[in-house]
Amino acid sequence: MRERRRLRMGVLALVSLVLLGAIPLYFGLRALSHDPVFDTLDELNVPGWAATEIVDNVSGSRWCLQECRLRERTVSSERAVKETTQAYERALAEDSWQPWKVSRCPQQQTKGDYTCWRRDELTLDLWVRERTCVPPPVDGEPAPTPLASPAAQECAGSLVSVKVRNAIDDERTRPQPSTDPSLTGEDPFPTLSEDPLGEPTPSPS
Known part of the structure; x- marks a missing residue:
């Protein structure tokens, strides 16, 4: 009986250790596979018509090993460029x-x-533009010109691209070196002429 009790206690202890280790491992792997920046983009207060057909792409390393992470999101909007831009700029400011x-x-x-x-430590590029309209084929052949009615309605709206980078990896955050005119092949002290055509002034005879 004692041996059975010890065996049961050992099995319970082993199961408890497995569960205690599996739960943190699960949440850890989930955190590594999911980028919180996309959660931030999901929380932007944009209208539903401005956030349809969301496509996310990610590249690079979260710890900036060789290349820092780049997050890209493409979104379709049902309304025009101006109204869509205003909605996103308002949401970003909020x-x-x-x-x-x-x-x-x-x-x-x-x-x-x-x-x-x-x-904070992020930079974001927002690009809102018109959608590219591709008319449907006619009798299996590409349409020679855009069609006016159903195709035009399908192409209505705009396309939104959002790129989020780490500021330390964004070269625009770094000071740009000044260019020395002597290294560009240009004379830093050019000779100026009063003649706009640059022709030599004739000498008096």
Whole structure:
């Protein structure tokens, strides 16, 4: 009887240790696989029409090993670019994001509304633009020109892209080195001429 009791106590102790270790392991793996930045984006107070067809992508390392993490979210909006931009900018301001006036925002010329934001150790790029309308095929062949009615309704609205990066990995947070004119092949003290065409002034005869 004593041996059976000891065996039962040992089994109960083993099961308790397994459960106590499995629960923290489960929540730990769940935290590692889920990015809290996306939770922050989910909590933005944007209308339902401005947050449909959400697609999330993530790359890089959370601990900035070789490359810091980049979070990208693409969202479809049922309304135009201007109204969608206002909804997202209002929601970001309510969530303590600050407008970030910085050069290379955007990195290259783009269509639509492009703004940059900062909060704590994160930077955020918001790009709202018109959706690309692709008319449906006609009799199995691509339509030569956009159709006016059903296709136009399907393409109505706008497309939203959000990119969130760690500020330490965003090169726009670093001071840019000044360019020495002597290293660019340009004369730092050019000779100025009063003639706008640059032609030599004739000497008096």
